[in-house]
Amino acid sequence: MSLVAGDILRVRDWKKTTKHKTTFWLMKRQEETEGGVTYSPRHGALYPACSERAKIYSTKSWEGSVRIRYHRYCNLLCLFNRIGKTIKSVEEDITVNE
Secondary structure, three states: OOOOHHHHHHHHHHHHHHHHHHHHHHHHHHHHHHOOEEEEOOOEEEOOOOOOEEEEEEEOOOEOOEEEEEEEEOOOOOHHHHOOOEEEEEEEOOOOOO
């Protein structure tokens, strides 16, 4: 079975569309985590792209009622893990009175 020119163009267009959708998806997930994700003492920090818990690699000291942590992805299949992207999480202690 041979491909005709129209089939090749359709495949090329599909690849471009898929590439743009993937790029948009990646940018959207990155925007969601730009300011930091919420850290839960019970569940940790969940990354929005794959909803898996991220591993802590750095924890800062408390500043008032806020503590910041930095995480790496545990999911080896996650694209963000493959490119070495990290996320910041923010934990807020609502019981601290300033």
